Amino acid sequence: MTDQVFIEGLECQAVIGVFEWEKQIRQKLVIDLIMGWDNRRAAEGDDYAHALCYDTVSKAVTALVEGHSHELVETVAEKIAALLLADFSVPWARVRVAKPGAVANAANVGVSIERMA
Incomplete structure (x- = not known):
C-alpha cells in the first residue's frame, strides 16, 4: 500500500527534558506524522466513515504528549507510534518529533x- 495520510507541524506544549529546570516548564514540540492508510474505500464512496480523521488523530496525539511528562523526545516518538498503530489501526507510521530551541x-x-504493525 502506498497511500499516506499526513499531519505536519502539530504543535504541543510538553514537559520534556532531562534537566530539573526543564521539568518545571512546558516546551514546544513540533510533530509530523505520516501514516499508511488505504484511502480507496473513503474516496470511492466519498465516505468520511472510511477515512483516517486528521482531527481525531491530532487530538489523541496532543493529549498523549501534553498529558504526561517525558525526559526524551525518543520516548515521545515511540509512544506516538504505538498509539497510532494500536488505536487507529494504521499499518505503519512515520513520526518526527522536533524540539526547536x-x-x-x-x-x-x-x-x-x-x-510497522
Whole structure:
C-alpha cells in the first residue's frame, strides 16, 4: 500500500527534558506524522466513515504528549507510534518529533522513527 495520510507541524506544549529546570516548564514540540492508510474505500464512496480523521488523530496525539511528562523526545516518538498503530489501526507510521530551541545554534533537533504493525 502506498497511500499516506499526513499531519505536519502539530504543535504541543510538553514537559520534556532531562534537566530539573526543564521539568518545571512546558516546551514546544513540533510533530509530523505520516501514516499508511488505504484511502480507496473513503474516496470511492466519498465516505468520511472510511477515512483516517486528521482531527481525531491530532487530538489523541496532543493529549498523549501534553498529558504526561517525558525526559526524551525518543520516548515521545515511540509512544506516538504505538498509539497510532494500536488505536487507529494504521499499518505503519512515520513520526518526527522536533524540539526547536533545544540547541542554541540549531534551528531544530529531534528524532524521526518509522514503525510497522
